[in-house]
Amino acid sequence: MSEIPKAYEPQSVEDKWYAFWQQHDCFKADPARVTERRPAYSIVIPPPNVTGVLTLGHVLNNTIQDILARKARMEGKEVLWLPGTDHAGIATQTVVERTLKKQGAIKHRDDLGREKFLEKVWEWKEKHGGIIIQQLKKIGASCDWSRERFTMDPEYSRCVQHVFVDLYRKGLIYRGKRMVNWCPASLTALSDEEVVMQEQKGSLYYFKVEVVEEPGTWLTIATTRPETIPADTAVAVNPKDPRYARLIGKHVRRALPIENQAHLPIVADDHIDPEFGTGVLKVTPAHDRADFDIGLRHQLPVIDVLNANGTMNDLAGKDLAGLDRFAARKKAAEILEAHGTLEKAEPYANNVGFSERAGVPIEPRLSEQWFLKYPATQSSQSCVAQGSLRFHPDRWAKVYDHWMAGIQDWCISRQLWWGHRIPVWTLEKGSDRRAGFDAKFAAQLGGTSPGATTTAHRFSFSGGSGAESWVRFNADNGSIHAATLSAAEEAKLVELGFVQDPDVLDTWFSSWLWPFATMGWVGESAKDNHNATLKAFYPTADLVTGPDIIFFWVARMIMAGYEFMGEMPFRNVYFTGIIRDKQGRKMSKSLGNSPDPLDLVSKYGADALRFGVMRSAPLGQDVIYDELNVELGRNFCNKLWNACRFRQMQGGDVQAEIRPDLLTNDDRWILLRLDQALREIERAYEAYRFSEVTQTLYRFFWSEYCDWYVEASKAAFFGEDTAIRANKLAVIDFVLSHTLRLFHPFLPFITEELWHGLGYAADMPAQQGGLTLMTAPWPQPLNEDEKLEWGLEESVDQVANAKIELVGLGRNLRALSNVPANKKVRFVIRPSGDLPDAELATLRLLLNADPLERATPDWKPEKGTAMVSNNLADLYLPLAGLIDTAAERSRLGKELEKVDAEIAKVQEKLANPNFTQKVPAKVLQEHQQRLLDWQTKKQQILGALANLPE
Template sequence: TALSDEEVIMKPQRSKLYFMKYAISGSDGEFLEISTTRPETLMGDTAVAVNPKDPRFAKYIGLNVIRPFPLAEIPIIADEHVDMEFGTGALKITPAHDKADFEIGQRHNLEIIDILTPDAHINCPEVPELHGLDRFVARKRAAAKLEEMGLLIKVEEYDNNVGFSERADVPIEPRISMQWFLKYPCVHEASEAVASGDIVFRPERWAKTYAHWMENLQDWCISRQLWWGHQIPVWYRKDKLEALRNAESLDMSDFSAGDIHVGVEAPEDAENWQRDEDVMDTWFSSWLWPFATMTDVGEESDTLKKFYPTDDLVTGPDIIFFWVARMIMAGFKFTGALPFRNVYFTSIIRDLQGRKMSKSLGNSPDPIDLMEKYGADGLRFGLMRIAPVGADVRFDESSIGEGRNFANKLYNACRFRQMAGEEVQLLETYTDLPVYHLDVMAKLDELTADLAALYADYRFGEIAQRLYEFLWSEFCDRFLEAVKLDLRETATPAERAATLGTFDAVMGRFLQLLHPYMPHVTEELSSRMGYVAAGEYLMRKVLPEEPLLALVHVESIDGAKKVAADIYEAAARIRNLKAEYKMGSRKDIRFIVKLAPEWVTAETKILALLAGAGEIALDNTYEAQKGTPASITPAGEVYMPLEGLIDVEAERIRITREIEKTELEVRKAEGKLGNASFVDRAPPEVVVQEKARLADWHGKLQQLRDMLAALG
């Protein structure tokens, strides 16, 4: 079948370059040296071309050479498109089987000799040794025949690009055939629509690719020799069928003469006509999609008026030419208006080696299997989270696992709320709430505003990441940990109501924000938690425009965020202090805080809870003994007295051994990086990684030395 240029993928190949002699007609042993990668096509040669500026061949222009088989004289012509640096500088011209050769042949009015059958076998009865052979078999036979005739000079290995069928992944053969072509309509309007910004490409860089293609348009070959498709709506008069089939071309003159009929219905005397057996390129129907699904051509239906033009087209950048550009031209041609206002180009999912997913490579996972393993929402969210704007995605199944883990985190957070055993709590007031409650609601309000901006900019991967960070870090790791005391029996009813009300206010709205990314679990949880009424669906619930803290003064919000941030930061540094001395899991450690701000007094219980401490004591008069571990935090100077916690001498020995091990790693890394052979030969990313490792070891070494010094 015929293919468009966009359906041909150029691939680097290791080929053979054959050098042969074409004898000068009438000379005594004089010849031109020709090079080609396809000696099996020389039966279709109708000229040898040289560059008129090439002094090596100036004297031969206008003479003839002898084509070896079938034996024939062909002219030596001059054409500026011949590359003097390629091969020998003399190019055999086969107009029927090479696009560049065809164009040269058109300029010089050369004969076109088709020596290939539709299935790429040799069609040349005059050369019986090659006639009927497969093209690749014939290549070897042709080279052998040239050698037998004493005309093969040499064969060299040669790296070149060969066109492969995108669908079948086999080398393509250029071949002359009768096809139907369409002259593209409304090219200027379609080009200007993108150039002027009436249609916005996202990412914007694809607009340059589009413009380049629009500036170099060739007529569209719309016919295909396939069994399935929309049949070409052309009928031929039976009494002139052979003449029409053998004609070099058909055009409007044949239509005007009544020899062909064009239309979706057959002529009235259908028995005297035969329909063309070709079908249309599949994109020929696809380019009508934006409007043809809603109306008949020329009709303005109510549906068309309502939905055309549409706002957004979501597609892949690999079909900008196949579909996007053609839809724009069709829109202007058949409706007089552009078909859409924004085009969002998704990422192409590739495997970890960067290869495109395909059945033939076996690198395309079954989405049904992934959904059974990770859930539909896990698959959806995991993919969206790793999809960068304008770049391809390297698919890693672990990312889908993270999507499932996120769904589990969400489910467990809601289950934690359900364990409180009460119905949805509505906050009576949003003022006078604890700082942690105001902080998490302020963070949700910020998230809501940020997502609106990200949606407007089509940054869907960033949206997923922001949703992930809010639930995992802000809500679960911070807020839920800070309010656990409010859900114990020792809490007052007011504390409990404030915490449950804040949870419901935040989670109810967060599920709405998350719904486009994880529709199933958010719908289910909204129903179970009572955030939607009976018979109501989350997907149809309007997201409130008013922020949760709309009625709270900005000063109160900023103050609460500052205190909450300081508490979370102080707790993190205290946990690090414990971890440095291998006591991260202990919950009975007493910490002393010195020079604490006034607000810390009311937050010591929460600070102890978040830090995993047994007690947080405030004492501005505390004098730390030498070697007492300490950390400067936003909540003051924090000390961890070691009395009764560790054997100081044993700890000194442990740290000393760690220092020795770390110094050894530092020497290893410095040795590698000091080796010029390693630095010069190793891949750049390996060298960068080794430098990062050295920096990490230096950091750890300094930390250990500080700890040893602190022990005295």
């Protein structure tokens, strides 16, 4: 740092240090180093999508993790920050398929077939995957990259399969025919969590149907979905509704399709709200969850009129068949209209479930899927409720609790190719090979029909040792399922005519294992018990994530942790805010309101981005993003840079011993302020209040250290006393070396550069800051001995504050007198007590006074000399004629009013016996002191007023 540039230039610094840290394995975690004195600290990264790109949300999230990791390292912990990515089943498959279509390579993925298509996805992953990892490195993330994991890694996939088979064996995973959320765009089932309700503006159609048994009697029905009329199998009314009671049990003629107007029963069901619409509901069991339940209660047939892709099938009738569901809706209304059975259509807004990913309305659809009954729900719910696993901010605990209390089985199968293939082989009832299978194995399996057993039966078809399958019977359809991890079993099952399930598992079914699957867990206790990484680093300390995935991921990880590790996966969860733009909208690609973090890095520097984002991210609140904050971060880095540059320009020994006997009041003051800042920062960290940490750092460094202490020190640096000068350098080194360490978790690059540039690294042992600031000891508040030795008492603050106040008053006087800021003027000072020459020199510098004369005892200001005073001194600016008398008089007048008001307020309180008798002694004393202070102030103002010219 011999030739320091005037402004900080991040580009030349960042890559250099990141490479250095990696070269020296600074991010690597070694479980062998963990001891009682060197505890482990671990975080697992929320895995971003492997083909994703960095967003501001990632910056916020990962900067917080980096801050936690870096601070823990400096505290002497063995830190593992475990990185990786997930395979994002639907998103990735959709992107690849769309791209191939665009290229004209295929019309549909079937053109390629499963294997060839998956090859293409892997190619895509190799090409685009890992971009986000490189981006994380750019912002300084100190992850142990040697342990990077991907949810589709062979070992990880093995964990997923293992967990599936384990839960299947336990009877928690079952095959069932249910109403699921079907995405007509992605052509797969979704879990409830992947469906978001959105208000949609549409119409409520009122149409009428005739009662078969009473020609001429018509019932009017309200519906938002007339296109599903062909799928109606009943109409329902509330049994208590007098309007329709006599019609229950009779029939109506279904309106559509025209060529097939079937007779539908009128049934009575409590679900119907007589107040809504006409009180008559069309029952469509195939296309509505509630209707499906009504259908079950009344044994209604199910007619499915929709294809998987959302178009109408032949059962919808010739008018609608082939049409998209939305076109069919219009068409159906038109047909009703044409036949005179549409009474009206009124504008109507209702909530419709949308596929979170594809953005299209989902279809409730009856289909066979794999479901999971969540494991370990009790311990998972109670650990948060009782606070042994803590959420920050804790209000999320309530949201979590509510969800856990009403938890529904999880639909885990997806009709996709990209993902973990379900390790189940099925032999259907009535298939070619079934009879042969039954004949051969029924006896050994204790029966091969539904009802024989629904619990999993352990069996080895291949006969190999350790090769086992878990066999269960599907009560719904009589097929036989065999789940296995064994290749030998798989081969044998195929030979027996079993067919592997074509579906893959929900991506979250792999992510929920993240905290231990990434640490090499295999699910065999013999091996897991000897896994040093797991032993040292599980459970992890903190999880940092967004509240939007609390159910998707956080809750499920907790359950998986208890189920497979017997312990919670993390002790604290920090929920970040959501980053929004200035209009409060979420950042999104489609809105184009999401800046590229790397652009910001090249424009302002990584540290600036980190600081800016952290500074504007209060705990528990969404973050309104404004580039100004990043600019502020850059400015701050520049300030830090220049403050260090100033230190370097003073030369002298680095980190000399501080001599207590030479400390000035300013020195003691800044040491006290540092101590105060250290304490505040520690408290803020404990409460995960990161923006408060940045604010304290900012205030201490900029307002206290630079604006006051450094400026005041210049008197000594330009002065003659070399001993004082050297001692001030020692104080500065003490403060700066602490400051750089404090800043390092937020600003890793610039602090490392300055740490070395100022020579602070040179004196330290290699592992304690000598090699890198990353491992320098975390600053501790001063202890009582140090404070005593350095004379850091309360009076130090009082003197400093009086000086600050006097300088402020004096500068204000200059401004009012229209003295340009750069012009030196004569001041006269009359101190009220002792005022050493050194202090006088400081005041002279800060007031830009020349000369600053001590008033002799008999000196009297000329009439008209402007003056200010406080406890420290009276200060005169003898510039008769220059001062704007009227302005000064008016200012002092306003000041006086304010002081009088304050005096009145305090006096009123003190005069109130209720107050004086009830209030604690300390508060009473404070008020009495305040009254004295204001009264003194008033005298000072009156003095200044009296001094003004006529």
